[in-house]
Amino acid sequence: MAGRSNALVPPLSQRKWAFLMCVAGCMVPPAADLDAEGRSRFIAIVGKALGDRPRSIQRQFVLFLGLLRWLTLVRFGAPFDRLSRANQDAMLRWLLDAPLAKLRGGFWGLRALVFMGYYGQPEVWPSLRYRPSFNGNRLLHG
Amino acid sequence: MVERSYDVVIVGSGAGGGTVAKELAHLCREGMRIAVLEWGPKLKDEEFTGREAEMAERLYFDKGGFLTRDRAMTLAFARAYGGSTVVYTGTSLLLPEEVLSRWGVPELEHADLRRRSEKYLTENNVHLLEKEKINDNNRHFLEACRTLGYRVAQFPVNVKGCQGSGLCNLGCPNAAKQGTNRVQLPVAEAAGVEVITNCRVERIGDRECLATVVNPPFGERSRWREGRYRIRARAIVVAAGAVNSPALLLRSRLPVRLPALGRYFTTHPALILVGEHDRPITNFYGHPKSYYCDHFVESANFLLETCMYFPFTTAKNLIGFGAEHADLMSRMNRMQMILVLAVDPALPENRVTVDSAGEPVVHYRFTDEVMDALVESQRVAARIFFAAGCRRVHAPAGTRFFLDADEANRLEELITREAFKLGKVSISSAHLMGGCRMGTDPATSVTDAWGQVHGVPWLFVADASLFPMCSEINPYVTIMALADRVAEGVRARLPELPAA
Numbered sequence: 001m002a003g004r005s006n007a008l009v010p011p012l013s014q015r016k017w018a019f020l021m022c023v024a025g026c027m028v029p030p031a032a033d034l035d036a037e038g039r040s041r042f043i044a045i046v047g048k049a050l051g052d053r054p055r056s057i058q059r060q061f062v063l064f065l066g067l068l069r070w071l072t073l074v075r076f077g078a079p080f081d082r083l084s085r086a087n088q089d090a091m092l093r094w095l096l097d098a099p100l101a102k103l104r105g106g107f108w109g110l111r112a113l114v115f116m117g118y119y120g121q122p123e124v125w126p127s128l129r130y131r132p133s134f135n136g137n138r139l140l141h142g
Numbered sequence: 143m144v145e146r147s148y149d150v151v152i153v154g155s156g157a158g159g160g161t162v163a164k165e166l167a168h169l170c171r172e173g174m175r176i177a178v179l180e181w182g183p184k185l186k187d188e189e190f191t192g193r194e195a196e197m198a199e200r201l202y203f204d205k206g207g208f209l210t211r212d213r214a215m216t217l218a219f220a221r222a223y224g225g226s227t228v229v230y231t232g233t234s235l236l237l238p239e240e241v242l243s244r245w246g247v248p249e250l251e252h253a254d255l256r257r258r259s260e261k262y263l264t265e266n267n268v269h270l271l272e273k274e275k276i277n278d279n280n281r282h283f284l285e286a287c288r289t290l291g292y293r294v295a296q297f298p299v300n301v302k303g304c305q306g307s308g309l310c311n312l313g314c315p316n317a318a319k320q321g322t323n324r325v326q327l328p329v330a331e332a333a334g335v336e337v338i339t340n341c342r343v344e345r346i347g348d349r350e351c352l353a354t355v356v357n358p359p360f361g362e363r364s365r366w367r368e369g370r371y372r373i374r375a376r377a378i379v380v381a382a383g384a385v386n387s388p389a390l391l392l393r394s395r396l397p398v399r400l401p402a403l404g405r406y407f408t409t410h411p412a413l414i415l416v417g418e419h420d421r422p423i424t425n426f427y428g429h430p431k432s433y434y435c436d437h438f439v440e441s442a443n444f445l446l447e448t449c450m451y452f453p454f455t456t457a458k459n460l461i462g463f464g465a466e467h468a469d470l471m472s473r474m475n476r477m478q479m480i481l482v483l484a485v486d487p488a489l490p491e492n493r494v495t496v497d498s499a500g501e502p503v504v505h506y507r508f509t510d511e512v513m514d515a516l517v518e519s520q521r522v523a524a525r526i527f528f529a530a531g532c533r534r535v536h537a538p539a540g541t542r543f544f545l546d547a548d549e550a551n552r553l554e555e556l557i558t559r560e561a562f563k564l565g566k567v568s569i570s571s572a573h574l575m576g577g578c579r580m581g582t583d584p585a586t587s588v589t590d591a592w593g594q595v596h597g598v599p600w601l602f603v604a605d606a607s608l609f610p611m612c613s614e615i616n617p618y619v620t621i622m623a624l625a626d627r628v629a630e631g632v633r634a635r636l637p638e639l640p641a642a
Contacts, residue, residue: 027463027464053204097566108213111458116195119453120195130474131475132308132426132452135307136426140424141274
């Protein structure tokens, strides 16, 4: 697996994790209410996913996080994490529909990681009314 | 480096490799040695937990998120004892005769392919699920298609003792799905075929494979010790899937030039669409995929299938984020889901290459026809959702996150090509085909109609990479039928091949 990192430690600094949690709270509002264990699970899932990606992808991800943080200076005069929720939302929606495919792609990757970190936690499934069973057929007819 | 020697080495253990292994297994009784080299692990039964992130890591390349070069599409393909047959839904369709005609491979006759396919339908216990095992998600699709006058049919599936976990794509936790991990590989091993898991083949040389065994922290340990191996063989059959087979051959030093290698890659690009009912329905209980609608294949190049996915996959495939996204996600028990798949053309520029580290890179360009098919398929799916009683629908090309039932007559203006931007929409594929296509001309194909690589009598391919064009249906039965032919070709050729 040449070119791949097997890092077990999440490849982000504490500050960047805090920023990512801020973004996560915008993308998945219930993520803002995660308790300490939920946040730890989020970090573990995203950290593992990132750690398994090639270093070039990790670097691009960190770069994109930085871009998101500071791009808002131009439009709103403050970094992303100091904006109101409405302005944060506006910034993310601009990226979702960005004119450049690369920007849309970067945002898609960020969004996928956030969703993985939150919806990948079996602990949140009951709140989604998702309760899988190995014996689903027994539950089909009430 | 440890050296090993076999008569036949098969790279990969999925629908192709598992079939070849079983079909050649009787040769072990004549003293021949056969090995299957599988990159992935053999999971223990208790390791099929149904937990999405965990199973994605254990079973899929890049956790199921392998991206095309431009990151516009994710490709899902597995590595495991049983390959992608561990993670498919077991839908078992025969290749339509008209599709085979379009493939245009002389010597590949429909009657022959049908006979071989039917053998695997029997072997894999393919049948129609009983009516009482059909959940609401599937039933609503069936009834809505009938209401709208769309052609709809039930999928035959290859299960035995299905408990309706709905977790097929994460590996059946009840060992019910009859993939090669449950049927062909155990038969092959009982006859003497050695299956070496956790063994990645890096390249192929002159009648040899160079491979490395590394055990991941899950699954059974490989029967070989960790380390590097040189494995010699009289014949080598590559069945590593439509991404890894061409990539492996591209990394290898072959004695011939193969200009078509890696090219003509097709994927049935797919979208997951969601409708929301105003009350809970049964959707994640029961087999997830019972019906399909091929009404629009000829006229508009897409087909629709029922499906039901897991929280992360579902969230990722909805467009957008924020409160409305979370709101929809909080009612998964009301979701009806449809998978739409586009019939995509086989183009030389859609191809697999390898990067400087030897890793596969998939180049894929969406044609206007495919984009149009994906947009139109969303309108049709929306009609089905509304006919099924959904109160609102989410479509990736929708001009808004939700389209309400009272807007059902405005779908042309509410689901538009302009709103459907690559990189914004989650397009995925699990039907990976081509890259080592069959044919007669070495300029435009890689193997002959028996899977033998042009000009290399000891090298064969036996997986979906053989498809000259897409199959227009779920492909695994066709892969097995082709692999059955390849096995026959290997058997016929072996006496002529010198010892390794």
